[in-house]
Amino acid sequence: MQTPKVNIAIVDDHTLFRQGLAHLLTESNEINVLFDADNGADMIKKLCDNALPDVILMDITMPIMDGYETTRWLKENHPQVNVLALSMFEEDKPIIGMLKSGAGGYMLKQSKAADLVSAIKGIAAQSFYINELVSGKLLRNIQNNHPVKNTPIGLNNNELKFLELCCSDLTYKQIADMMNLSPHTIDNYREALFQKFEVKSRTGLVISALKNELIKI
Amino acid sequence: MQTPKVNIAIVDDHTLFRQGLAHLLTESNEINVLFDADNGADMIKKLCDNALPDVILMDITMPIMDGYETTRWLKENHPQVNVLALSMFEEDKPIIGMLKSGAGGYMLKQSKAADLVSAIKGIAAQSFYINELVSGKLLRNIQNNHPVKNTPIGLNNNELKFLELCCSDLTYKQIADMMNLSPHTIDNYREALFQKFEVKSRTGLVISALKNELIKI
DNA sequence: TTGAAAAAAGCTGTTTTTACCCTATGCAAA
DNA sequence: TTTGCATAGGGTAAAAACAGCTTTTTTCAA
Helix, strand or coil: CCCEEEEEEEECCCHHHHHHHHHHHHCCCCCEEEEEEECHHHHHHHHCCCCCEEEEEEEECCCCCHHHHHHHHHHHHHCCCCCEEEEEECCCHHHHHHHHCCCCCCCCCCCCHHHHHHHHHHHHCCCCCCCCHHHHHHHHHCCCCCCCCCCCCCCCCHHHHHHHHHHCCCCHHHHHHHHHCHHHHHHHHHCCCCCCCCHHHHHHHHHHHCCCCCCCC | CCCCCCCEHHHHHHHHHHHHHHHHHHHHHCCEEEECCCCCHHHHHHCCCCCCCCEEEECCCCCCCCCCHHHHHHHHHCCCCCEEEEEECCCCCHHHHHHHHHCCCEEEECCCCCHHHHHHHHHHCCCCCCHHHHHHHHHHHHHCCCCCCCCCCCCCHHHHHHHHHHHCCCCCHHHHHHHCCCCCHHHHHHHHHHHHHHCCCCCHHHHHHHCCCCCCC
16 A cells, blocks of 8 residues: 555646646546635635645636735645645746745646656645755845845735736826826836836836736736 | 547647646547647657647647647648647637638637537537637627738747847847847837837837737746 | 849937936825 | 825936938849
8 A cells, every 4th residue: 555645626727727637646646636726716615615635736827816815825724734836937926926925835837747746745745845946046035135035016906907007008198097097196106116026117017017927918 | 339539639838738638638538649749849750650630739839839830830731630729818819820820729728628628529520610719709800801910920030039128128229239239220120010010119019929929928 | 243122220310208306285094 | 293105296318119211231033
């Protein structure tokens, strides 16, 4: 008899990816997929009807309740559940952001299945799984000694709305009209966001926001 | 005995997605996955060593040889093979673009497995599979009677390089330096791309390029 | 091979939009 | 009261956008 299977859940808004991954992992005979969910809110519902998983594979970009928020909720309400972030993005900010939210590891969707299985087993056994991808970011984060850099950036509703409208062919004046605000107010939002994102141009802002999965296009 | 299985191949640069999907589809008992590939070039190699598939599931964004190019190659060299585009993107341009390149259908990765299986069976039987997503775009394309709008936009190497550098915090002057060209020449590229993409600002250009999967960030 | 045509690269402007200052008001919470 | 905030303003400099034109390079057929 082998070691007992690891019970997991998969939270991701791409149905095909979720279901395909579930089959793939089940076939490894080392992992048991208890359930899967479309987003954080869906996961919370399904947690009630299922045994508590050892590990939850968590996407970042999801409608309604995203990976950051869901991970924070889990650490608040079920701290014994390990979260393994699973994302397409290899930028600093989402990685550091998910780890800060409470994820114990971070894997790319570009990974091989065998590596993902190791990561799941690793995180189930030790509550964390540090691969090269993550350790590099962590190291760089320390070496740069602005340790809390690259954190998820807190935006209020208007800033977020503005950020979305920024991802377009609209001028700031047109954006101001659409938000029923003075162009000067818009200019304040712009200034604030440039500082938060450490950029110097609207294009830089848009690219950063997309890389951090704060907005979708 | 049922109808014979449909032989397919999967071309996608995300290993986990590809393998997971292969397992998922195999389990349906109606589909047989002959092989999978990382990108178009990889697919061409593997085509030699395998039976010709009935249907190829094709991602759009891939390194080395993308979905558009690969589909065109297939239609040129193996016109009897049906291509079903499988992408995250529901914008007009990638959809129309893949169809124009020769794909017989277009499915979202957000689809349910059962729908994907129907699409594969449909396209194997009839060489095309038109769902609501696609028919809407086609209809709109006809109604707007600029029928060849939303086609993939042809860019030369310098324009593409410029476009990539545009997706950054760099000024045009800095981009000119990096490309060892005069800022005036860069201005010509900008002008040309604005016309091709029908935009009025660098931000609009960047967003369009991303939506059309001409560049990645 | 040559020279006409086309494409690519470069230049001079002007106008509009962005980016970056610093200040001020109203309002609500501490 | 004070603090913090969202809002709004004026002014300036830089960058981006737009237009019209010249030179260089490439291409290809006579």
